[in-house]
Each structure stands twice: as structure tokens, then as C-alpha cells.
Amino acid sequence: MPEKPYNHEEIELKWSASWDAQPGLYQAADDGAKPRYYVLEMLPYPSGRLHMGHVRNYSIGDTLARYQWMRGFDVLHPMGWDAFGLPAENAAIKNKRHPGEWTRSNIAHMKVQLRRLGFAYDWAREVSTCEPEYYRWNQWLFLRMMEKGLAYRKISLVNWCPECATVLANEQVENGCCWRHETTPVEQRELVQWFLRITAYAEELLNDMQQIEAGWPSMVLTMQRNWIGRSEGAEIDFGLCGSDEKLRVFTTRVDTIYGATCVILAPEHPVSKQFCTGDLAVRLKAMVDDQSRKDPENLVKDGFFTGHYAVNPYNGEEVPVWVANFVLWGYGTGAIMAVPAHDERDFEFCTKYGIAIVPVIRPVDGVLAVSPTEPFTEYGVVENSGEWSGLASSEARKQMAARAKAEGFGEASITYRLKDWGVSRQRYWGTPIPVIHCDTCGVVPVPDDQLPVVLPADVELTGKGKSPLASHESFVNTTCPKCGAAARRETDTMDTFVDSSWYFFRYVDPQNESLPFDPARVAPWFPVDQYIGGVTHAIMHLLYSRFWSKVMRDIGLVSVDEPFKNLFTQGMVQLNGQTMSKSKGNIVDPDEMVVKYGADTCRLFTLFAAPPEKNMDWNESSVEGQYRFVTRIFKWVTRNADATDGSGENDARALRKLHQTIAKITSDFDNRWHFNTSIAALMELLNELQACEAGMSPAVRQECAGKLTLLLAPFAPFVAEELWATMGHAGPVFKQGWPVCDPELAREESLEIPVQINGKVRGRVNVPNGSTKEEQEQAARADDKIQSLIAGKEIVKVIVVPGKLVNIVVKG
RNA sequence: GCCGGAGUGGCGAAAUCGGUAGACGCAGCAGACUCAAAAUCUGCCGAGGUACACCUUGUGUGGGUUCAAGUCCCACCUCCGGCACCA
Numbered sequence: 050m051p052e053k054p055y056n057h058e059e060i061e062l063k064w065s066a067s068w069d070a071q072p073g074l075y076q077a078a079d080d081g082a083k084p085r086y087y088v089l090e091m092l093p094y095p096s097g098r099l100h101m102g103h104v105r106n107y108s109i110g111d112t113l114a115r116y117q118w119m120r121g122f123d124v125l126h127p128m129g130w131d132a133f134g135l136p137a138e139n140a141a142i143k144n145k146r147h148p149g150e151w152t153r154s155n156i157a158h159m160k161v162q163l164r165r166l167g168f169a170y171d172w173a174r175e176v177s178t179c180e181p182e183y184y185r186w187n188q189w190l191f192l193r194m195m196e197k198g199l200a201y202r203k204i205s206l207v208n209w210c211p212e213c214a215t216v217l218a219n220e221q222v223e224n225g226c227c228w229r230h231e232t233t234p235v236e237q238r239e240l241v242q243w244f245l246r247i248t249a250y251a252e253e254l255l256n257d258m259q260q261i262e263a264g265w266p267s268m269v270l271t272m273q274r275n276w277i278g279r280s281e282g283a284e285i286d287f288g289l290c291g292s293d294e295k296l297r298v299f300t301t302r303v304d305t306i307y308g309a310t311c312v313i314l315a316p317e318h319p320v321s322k323q324f325c326t327g328d329l330a331v332r333l334k335a336m337v338d339d340q341s342r343k344d345p346e347n348l349v350k351d352g353f354f355t356g357h358y359a360v361n362p363y364n365g366e367e368v369p370v371w372v373a374n375f376v377l378w379g380y381g382t383g384a385i386m387a388v389p390a391h392d393e394r395d396f397e398f399c400t401k402y403g404i405a406i407v408p409v410i411r412p413v414d415g416v417l418a419v420s421p422t423e424p425f426t427e428y429g430v431v432e433n434s435g436e437w438s439g440l441a442s443s444e445a446r447k448q449m450a451a452r453a454k455a456e457g458f459g460e461a462s463i464t465y466r467l468k469d470w471g472v473s474r475q476r477y478w479g480t481p482i483p484v485i486h487c488d489t490c491g492v493v494p495v496p497d498d499q500l501p502v503v504l505p506a507d508v509e510l511t512g513k514g515k516s517p518l519a520s521h522e523s524f525v526n527t528t529c530p531k532c533g534a535a536a537r538r539e540t541d542t543m544d545t546f547v548d549s550s551w552y553f554f555r556y557v558d559p560q561n562e563s564l565p566f567d568p569a570r571v572a573p574w575f576p577v578d579q580y581i582g583g584v585t586h587a588i589m590h591l592l593y594s595r596f597w598s599k600v601m602r603d604i605g606l607v608s609v610d611e612p613f614k615n616l617f618t619q620g621m622v623q624l625n626g627q628t629m630s631k632s633k634g635n636i637v638d639p640d641e642m643v644v645k646y647g648a649d650t651c652r653l654f655t656l657f658a659a660p661p662e663k664n665m666d667w668n669e670s671s672v673e674g675q676y677r678f679v680t681r682i683f684k685w686v687t688r689n690a691d692a693t694d695g696s697g698e699n700d701a702r703a704l705r706k707l708h709q710t711i712a713k714i715t716s717d718f719d720n721r722w723h724f725n726t727s728i729a730a731l732m733e734l735l736n737e738l739q740a741c742e743a744g745m746s747p748a749v750r751q752e753c754a755g756k757l758t759l760l761l762a763p764f765a766p767f768v769a770e771e772l773w774a775t776m777g778h779a780g781p782v783f784k785q786g787w788p789v790c791d792p793e794l795a796r797e798e799s800l801e802i803p804v805q806i807n808g809k810v811r812g813r814v815n816v817p818n819g820s821t822k823e824e825q826e827q828a829a830r831a832d833d834k835i836q837s838l839i840a841g842k843e844i845v846k847v848i849v850v851p852g853k854l855v856n857i858v859v860k861g
Numbered sequence: 862g863c864c865g866g867a868g869u870g871g872c873g874a875a876a877u878c879g880g881u882a883g884a885c886g887c888a889g890c891a892g893a894c895u896c897a898a899a900a901u902c903u904g905c906c907g908a909g910g911u912a913c914a915c916c917u918u919g920u921g922u923g924g925g926u927u928c929a930a931g932u933c934c935c936a937c938c939u940c941c942g943g944c945a946c947c948a
Contacts, residue, residue, distance in 0.1 A: 268865055275944055380947045394946050466947055671887050729885035803881040808929045810881055848928050853880050858928050
């Protein structure tokens with residue numbers, strides 16, 4: 050067969066149409082006949098167009114999915130849409146289009162893009178979170194959480210983004226600003242809000258990390274561990290002078306309590322308000338409202354004495370009660386005991402205001418400081434602390450907390466940085482929270498058989514004022530399911546992170562109308578074998594998903610503790626070292642790439658440019674290199690596929706490289722996913738085959754053409770399918786068996802090994818593969834050049850690493 | 862400040878277990894083909910030297926361990942990510 054020219058457009062459009070016409074092509078059999086493999090990529094927000102980050106994420110996942118098909122697994126590879134969210138509302142306001150219409154047309158376009166790129170998704174399992182068929186189960190699950198006390202309402206200070214006109218979860222606040230509006234400071238507002246009790250699972254979220262330690266990047270686990278922020282300590286009640294009330298503080302260093310020289314309250318603490326009257330009330334108000342507290346980096350410690358005193362329960366000493374801007378209301382009890390001798394912050398504060406500094410801990414091998422110039426914050430030996438003096442810090446912590454418990458003025462306690470997940474959003478385009486407010490019955494859950502609470506379509510969006518649903522009368526006005534009286538619907542919607550916290554379960558049973566999914570169908574697919582997405586979701590999405598899975602397990606829907614066995618976080622796609630973004634105007638459009646070079650080239654380039662976990666820079670001229678590679682491989686295979694001539698003197702050489710390449714790529718897949726080196730190995734193979742071509746027999750040409758096509762298939766599905774069909778084989782190519790390396794054929798007959806003298810390479814000798822140490826040493830010594838270099842010198846020793854090198858150590 | 866990760870040619874990178882540093886590709890240079898160009902093919906391509914099948918030097922900096930260090934240890938510098946008054 051003469052070589053064919055490579056026409057990417059013709060080939061890709063042809064196979065694209067063919068694959069689209071076979072809806073069952075990428076479906077999992079789900080019958081247990083083959084071992085199952087679940088490849089999951091984070092579902093996109095339907096913003097309108099795919100960006101290069103999507104292309105990279107999905108190229109990695111698709112390559113893995115196709116490889117696992119070829120390895121004989123029953124692969125589940127679904128895709129869906131994280132379709133609720135604020136951008137749809139904003140776009141609707143701007144363009145006077147309904148958010149649903151905007152979202153659905155975006156989905157339609159992006160789906161075309163995904164298909165054009167050749168990603169092998171089972172579209173029969175497509176999930177779109179803005180459809181009532183999906184979000185009714187958000188509501189159903191929310192009601193189950195209410196029943197278990199895991200969803201609750203409370204008044205609290207919450208993060209409010211004025212730009213979004215809604216509340217944000219703690220996880221959605223970055224540097225005091227909204228995660229979507231990086232320059233908009235988040236305000237604190239006191240509102241009644243719905244919360245999910247993620248803190249009830251704090252301990253489990255920490256402990257179960259050992260189940261996924263092997264399969265998750267340690268950085269993500271560390272970030273989650275820090276976010277949860279478990280801290281062991283004690284809560285201690287200080288008496289208030291002239292009152293029966295107590296003031297509770299949290300400390301991790303109760304062993305230092307004899308050094309406490311004041312108690313400090315957060316400005317928001319109720320006792321602060323109680324103690325501050327007259328002028329102090331004005332100072333307090335100013336401190337509460339002070340926006341600069343949002344920026345902890347530049348916050349200057351500031352505080353004032355309330356005029357009140359508290360009593361240290363251990364030694365009866367009276368200490369002044371202060372209010373200070375650096376004490377956080379949201380952590381611990383919102384009040385601390387200040388031990389300036391043993392805490393950096395307390396030292397800074399007390400030095401500034403001339404509060405006494407009393408050292409009570411000495412270094413294990415040192416003496417107690419007299420008038421310290423800096424705090425000693427490490428563990429040591431307790432001194433000047435009554436009966437506890439002489440104890441080691443760690444021991445004193447335990448014993449002193451036990452005493453507090455025994456005498457009723459405190460107890461050992463564990464505090465978390467993690468707070469409950471605020472899920473209320475005062476926006477339209479989200480899942481309505483399924484409760485009804487009745488004047489007589491209070492908060493009443495919507496009964497299951499009335500789900501879903503459907504978002505009304507006819508809503509006026511202005512972006513101003515309160516939640517759009519609140520002014521929709523026919524939505525708001527309803528009757529109480531309990532007493533039948535007139536009542537009002539809840540008008541807040543759920544955080545969209547609820548939607549993405551369990552969608553991966555729904556994929557397994559996406560049409561289920563009586564449950565979120567059938568537990569029996571879901572069980573065999575979990576945990577997900579491989580989850581792939583950006584590290585930006587390390588805390589929010591991944592922590593919420595872990596939490597939600599545990600709740601579903603406790604409801605009896607799921608049998609695993611952890612949803613994702615293996616997590617892979619891919620790097621960002623950048624242009625000239627900068628993140629691509631609309632505001633910077635440096636977006637590379639995948640569509641243009643596909644038109645110009647084809648999907649195969651686009652995919653190969655994203656995989657070749659860098660290992661998948663690293664950030665990669667988009668460089669158009671490098672893309673052309675991939676196009677050249679695809680063209681060369683296409684031409685080589687088409688002109689050799691049914692070759693009839695050739696001597697065969699290069700057969701062994703060609704087959705050796707072929708089988709070495711099979712081993713290399715298989716190992717890349719199984720061990721580390723460095724597809725850049727896999728593709729480099731394919732290039733090396735092609736270079737070698739071109740060099741050998743004239744001397745290859747027809748049978749070996751065909752053999753190499755076929756295997757090369759199979760090795761290429763996970764990376765460049767279109768051209769591989771075309772070549773496979775050209776060779777007259779039945780497809781699809783990604784369901785063929787993955788080539789197996791024959792170690793005999795891959796084996797090198799002789800090896801060139803370097804000969805070093807004193808660790809410097811001085812020559813190279815050829816030895817038969819499998820030579821003994823002695824044979825290698827002999828070959829090295831026999832080399833003319835080596836002989837002349839060691840002549841007359843004393844050989845101290847000779848190190849031989851079989852197949853690797855010979856190092857002769859000489860003296861003189 | 863604390864916790865991670867990284868630093869290798871002009872560029873993206875490779876070296877997976879301490880054993881030939883720079884595979885593979887991009888860009889560049891030279892040549893072949895061509896009236897010419899593009900495409901394609903061949904060769905060269907870290908730096909310095911040179912007798913060009915050779916020598917010296919070289920993986921952020923400075924030390925160390927080792928027959929041997931990009932890789933291990935100590936100290937430091939720079940960049941990226943996360944956390945950051947969490948008591």
C-alpha cells in the first residue's frame with residue numbers, strides 16, 4: 050500500500066460521526082463479567098466554552114480510560130455538568146436570558162466540543178445538576194440530614210459577599226475576600242442560615258485519611274488536615290469578680306496557667322458587650338467594625354482594659370480582663386488567658402500594654418527566665434506553679450485538665466478550626482431548600498412525596514435586593530404540610546457545592562426515580578478507582594464530598610467510608626507563565642487548535658508538554674511538533690501495513706525497540722502516568738522503525754504497524770482508529786488487547802557500558818548482555834585507552850555494577 | 862512566620878533504586894531536494910578549549926557523605942502553592 054497523506058479533519062470527522070452513531074460504544078457492561086474500573090474526572094461548570102484546563106484534565110482521564118479498556122476492564126467513564134451557580138444568573142441579568150436557557154445552551158455547545166475531542170464518555174449517564182431529576186435528591190438528602198440533626202438553622206455571623214449578594218461558606222473566603230471576587234472584601238452579617246454539621250465528622254474526616262493515604266497526593270491530605278485544624282487542649286472557667294458568672298477560655302497550654310497575667314476577650318464576645326459601657330462601648334463598636342481585622346498580616350494588636358477582673362481557678366489570683374482585636378470570636382471559646390512568658394502573641398500584646406510577664410516554664414536543660422526578652426514557647430518543666438511544679442509540660446497538661454474536670458471548673462477539650470458548612474444562598478439558580486415556615490408549626494420539612502420543590506421558571510432577576518425567590522409570590526405562598534394553614538416557603542437555595550458532593554454516585558444509576566441511586570448497583574463501583582481534577586478543589590469540593598459520602602453511608606446508601614480511592618491533581622495550563630483567564634485576555638481556544646491541527650494533535654500536545662501533575666506552558670510552535678509526529682506515524686503505518694518486500698536483516702532490531710517501548714509505556718501507565726515520556730518513547734520507536742525500514746521483512750513491518758497503532762490508541766484515538774481500520778482489522782481499536790512485552794525480544798544482545806577511572810568516564814566498552822562482573826572488568830581492562838590511562842598506577846579497587854558500569858580506582 | 866513542592870541547555874523537558882546528565886520535542890545552524898519557497902529528509906546543536914573518535918567544566922549557592930551525587934545529608938538563596946494572630 051502506498052503511504053497515505055494525513056488529513057486530520059477528514060479522519061476525525063469521519064470517526065466522530067461513526068462513534069456518535071453507536072450510543073453503546075462507551076457503555077460499561079456493569080454485569081460483573083469483567084473487573085470494574087471507574088475513571089472519574091471533575092465535572093465542568095458549563096460556562097459556555099471548554100478551556101485548555103478542561104482539555105488537559107479530560108485528556109488525562111480519557112487516555113487512562115482507553116488504556117483500562119484495552120487492559121480488559123469494564124470501564125465506567127461518565128461526564129456531567131455542575132450546572133447551578135451564580136454566573137448563569139449574572140449572564141441572565143446582562144443578556145436578559147433565563148439562566149436555565151443560558152446554561153442548557155452552554156451545555157449543548159460544550160458537549161459538541163467534548164465529542165469533537167474524542168473523549169469516550171458514556172453519555173447515557175450524563176448528569177446535569179440543574180435539572181429537577183437531579184436536584185430533587187439534593188432536597189431528599191437534605192431532609193435526611195435534617196432528620197439526623199445534621200442540617201440545622203441558626204443565627205450567626207456569616208460571610209457576606211456584596212458582589213454576589215449572598216452568603217459564603219468559610220471555605221469560599223480567600224484572604225478576607227470572596228473566592229469569585231478577589232478584590233471584594235467579605236462582610237460579616239448576622240443572619241439566620243442553614244448549616245450542615247460537617248464538624249460532627251471532623252474526627253472521622255481526619256482518621257479516614259489513612260484509608261486514602263496511598264492514593265492521594267500528600268499535599269491535598271495535608272491541606273485538609275490543616276483546614277480541619279484539630280487542636281487538643283482544655284477549657285477552663287475563670288470566675289468573674291463581683292459576679293457568679295464564669296468566663297470560659299480555651300488553651301492548649303494549661304500547664305502555663307500560673308503564668309496567665311490577664312484574660313482577653315474577642316470584641317464580639319457577649320461579655321465584652323456586657324463589660325463595655327459608656328466610652329468603652331464606643332471603643333468596642335469601633336473594634337468590631339474595624340475592617341482592617343480582615344487582613345491579619347498587617348493587623349496591629351490593639352486592646353483595652355475593661356475594668357473587670359477574673360479569678361484564676363488554680364491559684365485564686367485575680368487578673369484583669371481585656372478586650373483585644375486579635376482574639377478570634379470564631380475559634381475556641383472566643384476568650385483566652387494570656388501567658389506572655391510562653392506565647393508569642395501574648396508577649397507582644399502584654400509588652401505593648403505593660404502587663405506583667407511571669408515565666409512558669411523552664412527549658413528541660415535550663416533555668417527559669419527572670420525577665421525574658423522573648424517568650425519561651427516550647428514544652429519544658431513547670432515551675433512556680435504550686436503542686437504542679439516540677440512536672441513536665443505534657444504531664445502537667447493532662448493532670449491539670451483532669452483536676453479541672455474533677456473540681457468542675459473545666460475539662461480537657463478538642464477544638465477544630467473547621468466550622469459547620471453554611472449552605473444557604475440568597476440566590477435563584479440553585480436547589481431550593483425544601484422546608485416551609487409555618488407560624489404555628491415552625492420549620493416544617495417538605496414531605497418526600499412533594500419533592501422536588503421546583504424552581505419557578507418565571508422569576509425576575511435584577512441582581513439587587515433580597516433573594517429573587519423571596520419576591521416570587523406563588524412560590525413563597527403555600528400551605529403548611531402539618532397543619533394546613535397558610536405558610537411560606539424557604540427562599541434560600543443551596544450552595545452549589547452540595548450538587549457536586551455526590552454526583553459521582555448518581556452516574557451509576559442516573560435515571561433512578563425512587564432513590565438518589567440503588568445502593569446495590571452503586572456498591573460494586575466504589576470507591577472510584579481514579580478521580581482526576583485540579584488541585585484548586587483540594588479543600589472545598591473534596592472535603593465536602595468526603596463528608597457527604599460518610600453521611601450517605603450512615604443513611605445506608607453507600608458502603609464505603611471514602612468515595613475516591615485514588616486522586617490525581619493535574620497542573621494548570623498557562624500562557625507565558627500566567628494563568629489563562631478572560632480578564633487577562635490570554636485564552637487559547639481549543640476549537641481553533643482542533644480546526645488547525647486536529648483533536649489528536651491537541652491531546653498529544655497537552656500530554657507531551659509536561660508531566661500531568663506539573664503546570665504546563667502553552668506553546669504553539671511545540672504543537673506543530675506533535676502534528677509532525679502524527680503525520681509521520683500515519684505515513685509509516687500506511688506504507689508498511691501490508692508491505693510485501695524487505696529482507697529482514699533489521700527485524701530483530703525493530704522488534705527489540707518495539708517490545709522495549711511496550712514495556713516502557715505499560716510501566717508509565719501502571720506506575721506514574723508520565724505520559725510525556727510515554728509519547729517520547731513512541732517517537733523513539735518511530736525513529737527507530739524509520740531507520741530500520743529498508744531492512745524489515747513484510748511480516749515484521751505489519752507486526753510493528755499493528756502494535757504501534759495499539760500503543761498510540763489511548764493517546765490519539767482518531768488516527769489510531771483510522772490506521773486500525775486501514776489495516777483491515779475490526780474495531781474499535783480501544784477494545785483490542787493491550788500489547789504485551791516479550792522480554793526475549795526486548796533483550797539487548799550487547800551493552801555499551803562506561804568505564805570510569807576514579808569516577809570519571811574515560812571510555813566505553815561493549816559487553817554481551819548478562820556478562821559477569823569478572824567478564825566486565827576484564828573487558829574494561831582490555832580496552833586500549835583504559836590500559837594506557839592506568840599504566841604504572843596502583844589499582845586500589847575496581848567497582849563493577851553488572852550491566853551499568855566499571856569504575857577503576859587508582860592511586861598515583 | 863509555619864507547612865508543602867520546585868530550581869537541569871535558547872525553550873518544554875528526561876535521567877523511575879546513588880551508577881554514561883540533557884532521552885524526546887521546540888527553536889536555531891548547515892546540507893539534500895526545488896527555478897524558488899513551503900513541506901520533507903540528513904547532519905550538528907550546554908559552556909570553554911581543541912590536536913574535533915580528545916580534554917576541562919557543568920544540574921540555584923556553599924559545605925559534607927561516597928569508588929561514584931541532578932539524586933542522600935547540613936546550611937542558605939530564589940520561585941510557586943497552601944495556611945496564617947486558631948490561643
